[in-house]
Amino acid sequence: MAGKGEPSFSISSLGFGFSCSSSPPLPPLPPCIEVLSSEKVxxxxxxxxxxxxxxxxxxLRKGRISTGDVFPVPNSDLIPGKYEGGLKLWEGAIDLINCLCTEVQAGRLSLAGKRVLELGCGHGLPGIYACLEGAAAVDFQDFNVEVLRCLTIPNVExxxxxxxxSLECKHPQLRFVAGDWSEVDQLLLREPEKPTNDNCSSLPSLSSSMxxxxxxxxxxxxxxxxxxxxTNLYGVMKKCLCRETGVAYVAGKKHYxxxxxxxxxxxxxxxxxGEMEGSVIAEIADxxxxxxxxxxxxxxSLH
Ligand SMILES: C[S@@+](CC[C@H](N)C(=O)[O-])C[C@H]1O[C@@H](n2cnc3c(N)ncnc32)[C@H](O)[C@@H]1O
Structure with missing residues (x-):
């Protein structure tokens, strides 16, 4: 966690909505791949x-990178099918962490020992919060491999x-996965490969026996x-969430x-x-x- 006197992030730097460039047919989907922490830029x-x-x-601490430094595109919040906004920190990530804190403090959620997935992680701050709350394993997914390499992994590290x-913080097993929601569940739910050549990394990888x-x-x-x-976001959530006891927290704007x-x-x-149900736990109109x-x-519940 950050100390006092460090440069601080201002909420006013966040955008009001999406300024996406209108584009013709979407490019082919990027491949689903696992990114090793040693591949960070x-x-x-x-x-x-x-x-x-x-x-x-x-x-928490976060890096600051401009889109133009990573992608050969003009600085933009979003370029559909190419860059999906992961280099910017959006308000919802902060709302989500504030809610998770409240849930933990009220005893409605414990992250200790849990397997956690952050979908569309970008900076990965909610996943990092789960790490610091004692999760056993945290997987970070983003559409863009570049976001994981240039931002998520450095932020986690x-x-x-x-x-x-901090004594209570044991580092969890970590995994970084890039890919589209229409197919990334195949990688997320797959048994991880045998030991990698990731030994030089300071971050632990998911054990092959897990x-x-x-x-x-x-x-x-x-x-x-x-x-x-x-539909694809819901699909990956439904396939990846533990049926009996799993919970998913979704933060976002009521309308974009x-x-x-x-x-x-x-x-x-x-x-x-019809298989899942939800309730709103916070409304933010600031x-x-x-x-x-x-x-x-x-x-x-089936009963
Ligand atoms: C607006 S950004 C939000 C980033 C971060 N969660 C935050 O709140 O700061 C949307 C995120 O969803 C991911 N994403 C968007 N569409 C996706 C898709 N079709 N498949 C996989 N990931 C996608 C992007 O890579 C990006 O990380």
Whole structure:
């Protein structure tokens, strides 16, 4: 966690919505691949670290990278099918962490010993929070391999290194997976390969003997913006969540202007399917964007 006197991240730097460039047919999907922590891009991120503070008084560290430094495209929030917004920190990630803190403090959620997946992680701050709360394994998924290499892995390393002095923080097993929601479940649910050549990394990899029974907790923020990918997002969540006891937390805006998605549209997909149910656990109307929500989903009880 960040110390006092560090440069701090300002919420006002977050955008109000999506300014996506309208484009012709989408490019082919990127391949689903696991990214080793040793594949991180040793960038100038350490000199570009900012502090993000949360309601309950703790803070995390995040790097700052511009889109143009990583992708051969003009700086943009989103380029459908090419770059899906992972280099920017969106308000929903902060809302999600604030909600998780409240859930933990109220005894409604324990992350200790749990298998956690963050879908559409970008900076990965909710997943990092799960690491610091004692999760046994945390998997980070993003559409773009570049986001994992340049931002997510360095962010995880910085925050876990800074927490090393804290006795209660045992580092979890970590995995970084890139790919589209329409197919990434195949990799997420696959038994990990035998030991990798990742020995030089400071981060532990998932052991080959670890079973993959599904995740206890799935976290996702600002991923319900595009109407066309809501079904795939729900699909991967449903396939990957442990049926009996799993919970998924979804943070996002009630409506995204220009792209048609939103938390309520996602709820419609969930309700139409009928196997899961959700309840809203926070509504945030702070004027920095249109109204945001955090939802909690689980499978309907069979009894
Ligand atoms: C707006 S960004 C949000 C990033 C981060 N969760 C946050 O709140 O700061 C959307 C995220 O979802 C991922 N994403 C979007 N569409 C996707 C798709 N079809 N398949 C897989 N990941 C996708 C992107 O890579 C990106 O990380």
């Amino acid at each position: 040793a960038s100038s991120l350490s000199s570009n670290l900012e502090t993000v503070s949360f309601n309950s008084g703790f803070s 910085h925050n876990l290194a800074e927490s090393q002095g 079973p993959t029974p599904g995740y206890d907790v799935i976290l996702t923020a600002e991923t319900v913006y595009s109407l066309s990918s809501l 202007f220009g792209v048609g998605g939103g938390t309520r549209q996602f709820l419609r997909v969930v309700d139409d399917d 004027g920095s964007s249109n109204v945001r929500e955090v939802w909690k989903f689980s499978f309907k």
